[in-house]
Amino acid sequence: MQKLSVDSRHVPKHLPNTPESQRLLQKEGMAHVFNDEATMMMVAETIKQQGEYLGQIRGHERWGYLFAEPIGYRLDVSAKRYPLYYGEMKISGGKYHVIPRTKPSQ
Secondary structure, eight states: OOOOEEOTTSSGGGSTTOHHHHHHHHHHSEEEEESOHHHHHHHHHHHHHHOEEEEEETTEEEEEEEOSSOOEEEEETTOOEEEEOEEEEEEETTEEEEEEESSOOO
16 A cells, blocks of 8 residues: 555544534434544554455545444434444545445445
8 A cells, every 4th residue: 555644634524523524414414433533543554454455436546444343333313323343445646534334335
């Protein structure tokens, strides 16, 4: 994997209780967020070291990893939480951000 830097524009929308994740929740009816920032950083490092290459999907190089324990949750407008076990890294222009997901992008 190439030398990468985090794309900080996307970090807040995948952390709980940020204005960006709340805006995403209101706009799309759900938000996928990590348990906390430390979990987000752990997911990024694990994917860099052990992630599976998923290919070029919708204009981004993608890597993923299935974790044994939940790394985050999908929150919906009724405040229900669904645990998420899959982490995905989107790479573009030498920058990346990670997303907790239900499964790999297709």
